[in-house]
Amino acid sequence: MKKLKRSGRLVDMTYFLLQHPHEVISLTHFSERYQSAKSSISEDLVIVKEIFEDEGYGSLLTIPGASGGVKYIPRMGQAEAEELVDGLIDKLAVPERILPGGYLYMMDLLGNPRFIHEVGRLFAAVLADKRIDAVMTVATKGIPLAYAVGQFLNVPVSIVRRDHRVTEGSMVSINYVSGSSKRIQTMTLARRSLSPGSRVFIVDDFMKAGGTIRGMIDLLEEFQADLVGIGVLVESVGVEERLIDDYMSLTRLSDVNVREKTIKVEPGNVLEQLTVYFKEDEM
Template sequence: MKIRRSGRLVDMTRYLLDHPHQLVSLSMFSSRYKAAKSSISEDLVIVSEMLAHDGTGKLVTVPGAAGGVMFIPGWSKDKSLSMIDGLCEQLSKPERLLPGGYLYLTDVLGNPRQVKPMGQVFASVFADRKVDVVMTIATKGIPLAYAVAEQLGVPFVIVRSDSRVTEGSTVSINYVSGSSKAIRTMALARRSLPRGANVLLIDDFMKAGGTIRGMMSLLNEFEANLAGVGVLMEAEGAEKKMVSEYVSLMKLTNVDSDEGLVTISRGNVEQFLK
């Protein structure tokens, strides 16, 4: 079936958004729509302009016989900060305070409509790094890791604090929780991470950063490389952070359980956005 330009634009948009960071050849589109490559190129200009107009991402063209076009999700600074500011406001509620200086985030992390934009912002920040896999620790970081990995077009692996029978042999390490100074264990299925992989660490909450440090040690065991660290929320506290380089979307700056006061502001993400 031959498809007109208007139809092609709809289908191409769907296809490209569904395949972020994946090279799509013009020949594929050309045979899919039975259209000349020159027409496909013109279509792509329109798609590219609209994505830029919306601040959603860009199309990158790779020339040559093995070339094609790739959709790189990339939220504009304005769009990203406006999403984050909305989130800060939503979360600055005293009833979200939990014992231990934590914040109730379960509802937000259980809502794909809210998690996907977080993934889009992190994917914008880390778009230029070489990332082969996203790593997180169970349980609450998983939806965020999924959203980031989806936008970067890579898989994710889940580190666990137990080792379950259904994943085969595991590698485990002990680490020191930064805030409670307790010794903990984390484990990852041996076959889940190839040697030399470039790994982006993602977690929902960072206090002193002990868990992130633990994941870094685990990377060493797998001879993998650190590509970056992204956390949804960091807690500003007296204790020194055990991790120096990370990107946070939000910062919990003030928690006063007696007064029922919670202050959440933008994290350090602003400096990483273009």
């Protein structure tokens, strides 16, 4: 890269950090990249850090030592998170979303890159100080959400499927009980998808009783992997038997009236999780 003025360095440095979250970048890397002294790079990073934190983009941590450098941690402020959740509630409450059987049409949201990008950032903000090695979801509607979270955590995505695929090599399969239908179903995951001891965050687009998520938790045990957390876009309220207890949700679907074509949606508990983080951060 050609030698840049400070204004050019700041733009390129900011872009580089945003593209490499949770990754330690050495001062030497930036010094060689911009052909500038480390003292100048340090001054630039102070400016970037100030803007990131003032605008709520995240934090920039300094890692001391010979192998140290700086690490960008994505964050999201309380006001921005509330705006995202309120916007989702408004979108979900549109009567035209009601499908036969009381289901909701959600593919327009899951297929909206900008919206899913921000949801991934919110989940990553809650998980900012936890070590995550992989994000897991079940095919197919949860995939966009999982990749958004994985992007901000800078970790790979493991996709659980309900069928065997030759292209994924040997598979691990388990049977699980569907929370809603109580039917025995099968889910599979490629052996190469997770390493033993991996710390995994599970995401899904919609949760009723949590049978599918319960199945993924059981699948983690087959890989000797650890569950760090669970995140869902929408959870259904009023389920008789919830198969999981500890999770975070953006919204709660409290009622769908097919006859009157009304949908009642409430904020989930993810904002409470974010509040806990900020209170601990201020101590």
